[in-house]
Amino acid sequence: MGQTILYVLVSLVICVAYFVGVDHFLMDSQGLDFWYLFRK
Amino acid sequence: MGLVAGKKLFSIMALCAMIGLLLLPIAVSLPSLAMGADAPDAVKKDGEAKVEKGRDVYYKTEGIVVGAPAPKTVDGPRDYPRYNFESRVLLWFANQQHLYYGSFVLAVPIFCMVIEFMGVVTKDKAMAKRYDQLAYDFIKISLTAYSLTAILGGILIFTFLTLYPAFFGYLSSIFRPVMHIYALMFVAESGTLYIYYYGWDKMREGFLKWIHLSLSVILNVIGTLLMFLANSWIGFMMSPAGVDEQGRYLGNIWHVIHTALWNPLNLHRILGNMAFGGGVVAAYAAYKFLASKTDEDRAHYDWMGYIAMALGVAFLIPLPFAGYWLMREVYAYRQQMGITLMGGLLAWLFIIQATMIGILFLSTNYYLWQALGRMRGAEKYQRYIKYLVFVLCCGYLVFITPHTIVMTPAELKAMGGQQHPVLGNYGVMSAKNGGINVIITTTILSFVWYMRGNKVSTVSWSKFGNIFMGIFFGCAYFNIIGLAVMGYYIPANVRVGLSVPQVATTLSCLFFMFALNSFMMKGAKQMGPIEWGKISARSQYALIMLATAFTWMMGLMGYIRSSVRLFWHVNEIMRDNSPWAYTHTVGFAANMISFNVLFFWISILFVFWLGSLGIKKAPVEAKAGVPGGAPQPAGGH
Numbered sequence: 001m002g003q004t005i006l007y008v009l010v011s012l013v014i015c016v017a018y019f020v021g022v023d024h025f026l027m028d029s030q031g032l033d034f035w036y037l038f039r040k
Numbered sequence: 041m042g043l044v045a046g047k048k049l050f051s052i053m054a055l056c057a058m059i060g061l062l063l064l065p066i067a068v069s070l071p072s073l074a075m076g077a078d079a080p081d082a083v084k085k086d087g088e089a090k091v092e093k094g095r096d097v098y099y100k101t102e103g104i105v106v107g108a109p110a111p112k113t114v115d116g117p118r119d120y121p122r123y124n125f126e127s128r129v130l131l132w133f134a135n136q137q138h139l140y141y142g143s144f145v146l147a148v149p150i151f152c153m154v155i156e157f158m159g160v161v162t163k164d165k166a167m168a169k170r171y172d173q174l175a176y177d178f179i180k181i182s183l184t185a186y187s188l189t190a191i192l193g194g195i196l197i198f199t200f201l202t203l204y205p206a207f208f209g210y211l212s213s214i215f216r217p218v219m220h221i222y223a224l225m226f227v228a229e230s231g232t233l234y235i236y237y238y239g240w241d242k243m244r245e246g247f248l249k250w251i252h253l254s255l256s257v258i259l260n261v262i263g264t265l266l267m268f269l270a271n272s273w274i275g276f277m278m279s280p281a282g283v284d285e286q287g288r289y290l291g292n293i294w295h296v297i298h299t300a301l302w303n304p305l306n307l308h309r310i311l312g313n314m315a316f317g318g319g320v321v322a323a324y325a326a327y328k329f330l331a332s333k334t335d336e337d338r339a340h341y342d343w344m345g346y347i348a349m350a351l352g353v354a355f356l357i358p359l360p361f362a363g364y365w366l367m368r369e370v371y372a373y374r375q376q377m378g379i380t381l382m383g384g385l386l387a388w389l390f391i392i393q394a395t396m397i398g399i400l401f402l403s404t405n406y407y408l409w410q411a412l413g414r415m416r417g418a419e420k421y422q423r424y425i426k427y428l429v430f431v432l433c434c435g436y437l438v439f440i441t442p443h444t445i446v447m448t449p450a451e452l453k454a455m456g457g458q459q460h461p462v463l464g465n466y467g468v469m470s471a472k473n474g475g476i477n478v479i480i481t482t483t484i485l486s487f488v489w490y491m492r493g494n495k496v497s498t499v500s501w502s503k504f505g506n507i508f509m510g511i512f513f514g515c516a517y518f519n520i521i522g523l524a525v526m527g528y529y530i531p532a533n534v535r536v537g538l539s540v541p542q543v544a545t546t547l548s549c550l551f552f553m554f555a556l557n558s559f560m561m562k563g564a565k566q567m568g569p570i571e572w573g574k575i576s577a578r579s580q581y582a583l584i585m586l587a588t589a590f591t592w593m594m595g596l597m598g599y600i601r602s603s604v605r606l607f608w609h610v611n612e613i614m615r616d617n618s619p620w621a622y623t624h625t626v627g628f629a630a631n632m633i634s635f636n637v638l639f640f641w642i643s644i645l646f647v648f649w650l651g652s653l654g655i656k657k658a659p660v661e662a663k664a665g666v667p668g669g670a671p672q673p674a675g676g677h
Contacts, residue, residue: 011507011508011512015508015511015515023541027538030537033534
C-alpha cells in the first residue's frame with residue numbers, strides 16, 4: 001500500500017510538472033502569458 | 041552460379057536503366073524551371089523600353105511582367121459555354137471523383153511501402169510472408185483504381201476546357217511548365233507502378249527484394265510530388281502569389297507554387313489521403329470478411345482490415361491539428377476568409393464537419409472495443425468501456441454544439457438572442473478544442489488497451505508503469521479540460537493560443553504512452569493468441585461506416601475550401617462572372633456531396649469486383665502464410 005502511494009505521488013509530481021511546463025512553454029513561445037488568470 | 045549472378049546483375053542494370061529513362065523527361069524539363077530566368081531575357085531582346093515591372097501581390101517583390109493579365113470574363117458562350125445544366129455542378133462532380141481516386145491511389149502505395157518494409161525487416165518468416173501478401177493485396181486493389189484515376193483526370197481537364205475555357209486558359213498560362221512536369225511525372229509514376237506490380241514475383245528474394253522496396257519509395261516520392269504540384273494550383277486559386285494585382289505572371293514560378301497556403305494544404309492533404317486510403321482498404325477488407333466462406337479467409341481479411349484501419353487512424357489523429365494549422369494560415373493570409381469559413385457563411389458546414397469527425401472517432405473506438413473480443417485476457421477492459429463511452433459522448437456533444445442556431449424571428453425572440461443561454465457557452469472554440477482533444481485522447485487510450493489486450497507486462501517496474509500511465513492520462517484530461525475552461529476567463533488574444541498546449545497534451549499521450557506501453561510489453565506474457573477472424577460482424581460495419589464518413593468528410597471539406605473563394609476563380613485576381621458564382625445552400629451542398637460519395641462507392645465496388653476476378657492469377661501463392669485456417673497466434677498486432 002505504501003509503495004502504491006509512493007508511486008502515485010511520484011507519478012503525480014512528474015505529470016503535473018510536465019503538463020504545467022508544456023503549458024507555460026508553449027504559451028510563452030507564442031508571446032502569451034499562461035499565468036494571466038492567476039496574476040490578475 | 042555465375043550465370044545466375046550475371047542474370048541478376050543484368051536485371052538490376054535493366055531496371056535502373058528503365059527508371060532512369062522514366063525520370064529523364066523530368067530531369068530534362070528542370071532547366072526550364074530556372075525561376076523564369078529565360079523569360080526576362082526574352083523581353084530584354086526586344087529592347088529595354090518594353091520591360092514593364094509589377095509588384096507581387098503576396099511576396100511584395102518586384103518582377104518583370106511576362107504574362108498577360110487575368111481575363112475579365114463576361115457571362116456568355118465565349119467565356120462560359122454550357123449545356124442546359126449548371127456547369128459548376130458538372131465540374132464539382134468531375135473534380136471530386138478524380139480527387140477520391142487520386143487520393144486512394146496515392147495513399148495505398150504508401151501503405152504498401154510500409155507493409156512491405158515490415159515484411160522485409162521482420163525475422164519471423166511466416167510473418168514476412170503475411171506482410172508481403174498483404175502489401176501485394178493492397179497494390180492489386182489500387183492498380184485498377186489507378187487507370188480510373190487517369191481517366192477521371194482526362195474527364196476533368198475536358199470539363200475545364202469545355203465549360204471554363206477562359207479560366208483554365210489563364211491558369212495553364214501561369215502554370216505551363218508545372219503542368220508539363222505534372223504530366224511527365226504521371227508517366228514516370230505509371231511506369232514505376234507497373235514495374236513494381238508486375239515485378240513482384242521476380243523480385244521476391246534477397247537483394248532484388250530491396251530493389252523492389254526501393255521502387256515503392258520512388259513510386260511514393262513521385263506520387264507525393266504530383267500531389268504537391270496539384271496543390272499548388274488550388275493554393276494559387278485561394279491565395280495567389282507570383283503575379284501582380286492584374287494577375288500578370290512575374291516570371292518566378294517558385295513564388296506561384298509556394299503560396300501562403302501551399303504547405304498547410306500539402307500537409308493536410310497528405311494526412312487526409314492516408315486516412316482516406318486506410319478507410320477504403322479497411323472497408324474492402326470488411327466487405328471481403330463479411331462475404332468470406334472459410335475461417336481462413338475471415339482470418340486474413342480481419343487482419344487486413346485491422347492493419348488498414350490502424351494505418352488510417354494513425355493519420356487521422358494528427359489530421360485535426362494539420363487542419364488547425366491550415367485555418368491559422370488562412371486567418372493569417374486573409375482574416376475575412378477565415379471568418380467566412382469559421383464564423384460566417386460556411387460556419388454551419390463546420391458543424392457538419394465536427395459531426396463527421398466525431399463519427400470517425402466513435403467508429404474507430406467502437407471497432408477497437410469489438411476487436412478486444414478476439415483476444416483472451418482482454419475481458420478485464422470490457423467493464424471500463426462504458427466510462428470511455430461517457431467521456432467520448434461528452435466530448436462529442438461539446439464538439440458539435442453550434443455557437444448560434446438558425447431560427448425564425450419568433451424563436452429568436454423567445455430565446456432572447458441567437459445564442460442559447462446554456463448551450464451557447466459550449467459552442468465556442470475554447471470548449472470545442474477541449475471536446476475534440478478529449479475524443480482523440482480517449483481514442484489513444486482505446487488503442488493502448490487494445491495493444492495490451494492479451495498481454496501481461498513482466499518488467500520489474502510494471503506496477504509503477506501502470507500507475508504512471510493512468511495518472512498521465514488523468515492529468516492529460518484534466519489539463520485539456522482545464523485549459524478549455526480557462527479560455528472563458530481570459531481575453532480572446534490569450535485564449536487563441538490555448539489550442540497549442542491542448543494539442544501538445546494530446547500528442548504527448550500519443551507518443552509517450554505508446555512508447556511506454558511498448559517498453560512495458562516487451563517480452564510480455566501472452567494470455568492467449570489473437571484469434572483473427574473471431575470478431576463480430578458489427579465491427580466490420582463500423583469499418584464501413586469509418587470509410588463512408590471519411591469519404592463524406594473529404595467531399596465536404598473540399599467543398600468548403602473551394603467555396604471560400606466566393607465569387608472568385610482566383611482570389612482577388614480573377615472574378616467568376618458565371619451565373620453560378622454564388623454559394624449553394626447547405627442542403628444542396630450536402631445532397632451533392634452525398635451523390636459524389638454514393639457514386640464513388642458504387643464505382644469502387646466495381647473496381648473491387650474487377651480486382652477479385654484476377655485473384656487466381658496472383659503471382660504470389662494465394663494465401664501463402666496467411667493466418668492458417670482459423671485462429672493462429674500472431675507475433676504482434
